[in-house]
Amino acid sequence: MSDTVHPYIPNSVPEVKQEMLRAIGASSTEELYSDIPEQLRLRRQMNLPQPIAAECDLVRHVMSILAKNRTCDENISFLGGGCARHYVPAICDEVNGRSEFLTAYAGEPYEDHGRFQALFEYQSLMAELLEVDVVNVPTYDWGQAASTSLRMAARITRRSVALVSDTVSPERLGVMMNYCTPALRIIPLAHSRATGMMDLADLKRKLSAETAAVYFENPSYLGSIETEGDTIAELAHQCGALLVVGADPSSCGVMAPPSRYGCDLVCGDIQALGMHMHYGGGLGGFIGCRDEERFVMEYPFRLFGIAETSVPGEWGFGDVAYSRTSFAQREQGKEFVGTAAALWGITAGVYLSLMGPKGMRELGATIMQKSQYAAARLSEIPGVRAPALDAPHFKEFVVNFDGARCTVRKINDHLLAQGIFGGHDLSGDFPELGQSALYCVTELHTQEQLDRLVDAVSCAIEGGECRG
Amino acid sequence: MARAREFHQARWNEPVIFELSRRGERGMLVPEAEPGIRERVGDGVSRLPDKMIRRDMPALPEVSQMRVLRHYLRLSQGTLGADLNVDVGQGTCTMKYSPKVNETFVRSPKTSELHPMQDDSTVQGALEVMYSLDLFLREISGMDRFSFQPGGGSCAILAMASIIRAYHLVHGEADTRDEIITTIFSHPSDAAAAKVKGYKVITIREDKDGLPDFEAFARAVSPRTAGLLITNPEDTGIFNSKIAQFTALIRNVGGISGYDQANANGILGVTRAREAGFDMCFFNLHKTFSSPHGCGGPACGALGVTSELADYLPAPVVEKTNAGTYRLSCDLPHSIGKVRCFHGVFPAVLRAYAWIVSLGAAGLEEAARIAVLNNNYTLKRVTDLAGADAPYAAGRRRIEQVRYSWEQLYRDTGVTSEDVTRRLADYGCHLWQSHHPFIVPQPFTIEPTESYSKDELDEYIACLERVVAEAYSNPEIVKTAPHRSVVHKTDDSWFDDPAKWAVTWRAYLKKHGSEREG
Numbered sequence A: 001m002s003d004t005v006h007p008y009i010p011n012s013v014p015e016v017k018q019e020m021l022r023a024i025g026a027s028s029t030e031e032l033y034s035d036i037p038e039q040l041r042l043r044r045q046m047n048l049p050q051p052i053a054a055e056c057d058l059v060r061h062v063m064s065i066l067a068k069n070r071t072c073d074e075n076i077s078f079l080g081g082g083c084a085r086h087y088v089p090a091i092c093d094e095v096n097g098r099s100e101f102l103t104a105y106a107g108e109p110y111e112d113h114g115r116f117q118a119l120f121e122y123q124s125l126m127a128e129l130l131e132v133d134v135v136n137v138p139t140y141d142w143g144q145a146a147s148t149s150l151r152m153a154a155r156i157t158r159r160s161v162a163l164v165s166d167t168v169s170p171e172r173l174g175v176m177m178n179y180c181t182p183a184l185r186i187i188p189l190a191h192s193r194a195t196g197m198m199d200l201a202d203l204k205r206k207l208s209a210e211t212a213a214v215y216f217e218n219p220s221y222l223g224s225i226e227t228e229g230d231t232i233a234e235l236a237h238q239c240g241a242l243l244v245v246g247a248d249p250s251s252c253g254v255m256a257p258p259s260r261y262g263c264d265l266v267c268g269d270i271q272a273l274g275m276h277m278h279y280g281g282g283l284g285g286f287i288g289c290r291d292e293e294r295f296v297m298e299y300p301f302r303l304f305g306i307a308e309t310s311v312p313g314e315w316g317f318g319d320v321a322y323s324r325t326s327f328a329q330r331e332q333g334k335e336f337v338g339t340a341a342a343l344w345g346i347t348a349g350v351y352l353s354l355m356g357p358k359g360m361r362e363l364g365a366t367i368m369q370k371s372q373y374a375a376a377r378l379s380e381i382p383g384v385r386a387p388a389l390d391a392p393h394f395k396e397f398v399v400n401f402d403g404a405r406c407t408v409r410k411i412n413d414h415l416l417a418q419g420i421f422g423g424h425d426l427s428g429d430f431p432e433l434g435q436s437a438l439y440c441v442t443e444l445h446t447q448e449q450l451d452r453l454v455d456a457v458s459c460a461i462e463g464g465e466c467r468g
Numbered sequence B: 001m002a003r004a005r006e007f008h009q010a011r012w013n014e015p016v017i018f019e020l021s022r023r024g025e026r027g028m029l030v031p032e033a034e035p036g037i038r039e040r041v042g043d044g045v046s047r048l049p050d051k052m053i054r055r056d057m058p059a060l061p062e063v064s065q066m067r068v069l070r071h072y073l074r075l076s077q078g079t080l081g082a083d084l085n086v087d088v089g090q091g092t093c094t095m096k097y098s099p100k101v102n103e104t105f106v107r108s109p110k111t112s113e114l115h116p117m118q119d120d121s122t123v124q125g126a127l128e129v130m131y132s133l134d135l136f137l138r139e140i141s142g143m144d145r146f147s148f149q150p151g152g153g154s155c156a157i158l159a160m161a162s163i164i165r166a167y168h169l170v171h172g173e174a175d176t177r178d179e180i181i182t183t184i185f186s187h188p189s190d191a192a193a194a195k196v197k198g199y200k201v202i203t204i205r206e207d208k209d210g211l212p213d214f215e216a217f218a219r220a221v222s223p224r225t226a227g228l229l230i231t232n233p234e235d236t237g238i239f240n241s242k243i244a245q246f247t248a249l250i251r252n253v254g255g256i257s258g259y260d261q262a263n264a265n266g267i268l269g270v271t272r273a274r275e276a277g278f279d280m281c282f283f284n285l286h287k288t289f290s291s292p293h294g295c296g297g298p299a300c301g302a303l304g305v306t307s308e309l310a311d312y313l314p315a316p317v318v319e320k321t322n323a324g325t326y327r328l329s330c331d332l333p334h335s336i337g338k339v340r341c342f343h344g345v346f347p348a349v350l351r352a353y354a355w356i357v358s359l360g361a362a363g364l365e366e367a368a369r370i371a372v373l374n375n376n377y378t379l380k381r382v383t384d385l386a387g388a389d390a391p392y393a394a395g396r397r398r399i400e401q402v403r404y405s406w407e408q409l410y411r412d413t414g415v416t417s418e419d420v421t422r423r424l425a426d427y428g429c430h431l432w433q434s435h436h437p438f439i440v441p442q443p444f445t446i447e448p449t450e451s452y453s454k455d456e457l458d459e460y461i462a463c464l465e466r467v468v469a470e471a472y473s474n475p476e477i478v479k480t481a482p483h484r485s486v487v488h489k490t491d492d493s494w495f496d497d498p499a500k501w502a503v504t505w506r507a508y509l510k511k512h513g514s515e516r517e518g
Helices: A014-025 A030-032 A055-066 A090-096 A099-103 A112-132 A144-158 A170-180 A200-206 A229-238 A326-332 A342-378 A408-417 A447-463 B035-041 B064-078 B101-107 B124-141 B153-170 B188-196 B214-220 B241-251 B307-312 B344-382 B407-413 B418-427 B454-473 B474-479 B504-515
Strands: A161-165 A185-189 A210-217 A244-246 A265-269 A285-289 A304-308 A315-317 A396-400 A437-442 B145-147 B178-181 B200-204 B226-232 B258-263 B282-283 B301-305 B317-322 B326-328 B402-405 B441-445
Touching: A014 B344, A014 B454, A030 A285, A030 B344, A055 B101, A055 B124, A055 B344, A090 A099, A090 A342, A090 B064, A099 A112, A099 A342, A099 B064, A112 A285, A112 A304, A112 A342, A112 B064, A112 B504, A144 A161, A144 A170, A144 A210, A144 A244, A144 A285, A161 A170, A170 A185, A185 A200, A200 A229, A210 A229, A229 A244, A244 B307, A326 B188, A326 B200, A342 A396, A342 A437, A342 A447, A342 B035, A342 B064, A408 A437, A408 A447, A447 B035, B101 B344, B124 B145, B124 B282, B124 B301, B124 B317, B124 B326, B124 B344, B153 B188, B153 B226, B153 B258, B153 B282, B153 B301, B153 B307, B178 B188, B178 B214, B188 B200, B188 B226, B200 B214, B214 B241, B226 B241, B241 B258, B301 B307, B344 B402, B344 B441, B344 B454, B407 B454, B418 B441, B418 B454, B418 B474, B454 B474
Parallel strands: A161 A185, A161 A210, A210 A244, A244 A265, B178 B200, B178 B226, B226 B258, B258 B282
Antiparallel strands: A265 A285, A304 A315, A396 A437, B145 B301, B282 B301, B317 B326, B402 B441
């Protein structure tokens, strides 16, 4: 790169480079690669685009590409299903943008005390929301959290079958299927076509002495709320299985957390708690449980604990039961642990600190009101059923267009042209639901936007061009 | 001459957030549903059956907004990020500069306000970045296709182990091939993630040069071998010049070789996975490619494979159409499915893209060469210190990092590697003790990267020098450290005793609440 010293590489300055080479008795950097056999050397320059080294040119280049994106804040989005647009308090972005947190990694509990405390607080705040005693430093996402919950249950019960509701998210199920193979067999559990709730007869048929865990999501991927959690817990426990429930923490200010109806391991995603969607990059997974050694010792992830220090009144922090991890014991540890989503954990802690008990309750209530309003208004449109499942729902719900003889695809094309991202098309993953879409409404939607959606859907259907 | 600076980290003695709670304070207000909505649906919550309603409120703290801000800013000041220190002491992790301009790209609504299930036509910018980075990494590695779905290096290792399993399943050999080979100086997850996929793990120990023992490796390879998961250079920083013979042996028995290139910072443009005979590799975009570490993620393990394995990648992948547009494709007949929801951590992809575009081919190679120069310079300086040593391969050059030992220091003074890491905090430095097991006694690992100037490296070494001098003259001050950090030496007995440990504040109150009141 000619003689220009790139701002990211200070020791490219020729005099400095020479001085350092001299200090180590080498004539060139080439000499430092003497252990690499000639046949492995790439003896040509890599074929990459010409660099855009000046920062202002780089900004122009990158922003011109990003300008091609059409975003959820420029449009009205009803996409959910595991990632949704919620309000992100300014302080969340302020804290996770701090150089200290953004660029720290794996320091000791001394110089990185703040990282440990912030993540301990995250665990503690989540524990209050979920009413559990243990929560981990975040893993990748809900899919990973559900997968590991099932494997934890398998190790705790020494069994190898997981019964999984067939209303879980296809994305998460994809993660679970890969992650649990070959240790566990995943058997789907049927749901009621009318309500979306678990088919208890099917559960009873499938529970056996091999069942390690029963897993469902509440609210389900289809938005419906399972009201028979206590019965499911009882049935699972009767045959020695654990109950694992996936929960949306943004619902926990108004909905009973799963621990209240007998859930042993609760898992889910923290994206709703202060993270931008980032095209899916804002996800982070949690697992919560009671403070029992047999549970704690099966976590693969880091668990930060509080402690005293040599100075009275001072809080210290560190790794609880580190010996269970793969960091300590490689393949003899529990599954594996590595870099995942810690910064989002810190951010979710900030979010919950800001929201407090009232904020979480009001958030849940506002979401339920707006979501119910949207469904009620959509159902006024002839041929549209919303919610298509006869059960209470939280922020997501199914909208069915069969009565209007329209395809979701065509309706969504029509909406897109008007700056509305319609609900996710379910007809591929859930063909039994017919032409249905998953709509998601949060506290950010206004009545005016919801009314606009209804008008646009009406218009699409009345126009007739959306017929399947 | 560089000197250890007189340092004191911020010590706010900040309470736990729950201790700041004052009934009635609010940090954030939430929008209420409009009157028209309330009229139509009422309070919303009553729609739930009684037993599903949470009547009480979660016991979250009640804290006003500015106090929350101050609390977390104080905690941030008690965290020594790479932006603040000469962060060369976290070897294997490539704590390089994460350019600030790239944060502006990530924080733009054009990035942050994208939903992963948006119509492809609305995310052409994002897909273009993913597609372009795929092309760049193909050239950098010699692989034929990349997926950005893995949410970190360990997740990428899991994906590699999953592909190994899927490949042998397709070829009817899943039952007979039940072993994966790795090496002791490869990352712990190379062993652990292989075990998750049901494999028996064979770990090859080091030979006298610190490299994986080739004879032992050759004996371990058999028709039961499903694959190899290996780093090169390993944690020692010594390049394994026989690496192509390792992959050839694996290939000869029908196994798959996966290259853990989480850290590839010393060899960009110098040597590639393809020429070394690998079928797969992955790069941690949060290491070599400059995405910040974020206290441990979010991150991306960019996974590349040869064309023979392209159909096994997690779905979807990005394709360019004949019309020049981009789309997500799930047309991967043998796909392992998913290793993370949606498309991975797009911000990491975007930062890596911008970093590569800024440097270009020559700049990438210069980054690697300077990283290696910095490392060998540091090696010379550290091994000149009393009590320090770089075991194995004496006199040979290292690539991007070195695993050192304080064994001599320990013998001379009783000061351990852990003591040194604590004392270095008093000088504003961080030093990592290395992965377990401690094959090298009293280990530490330094990786200077290309980001720090010679003066800064000299300063870091001056800090080491100072602590070594203290160890010989006044070991107590090292053993009882830290003294000028955020907190003092922690009572570790709290962490391994189930009766005592507390992973949350509520668990703390349950177990220790009465002591507290007393």
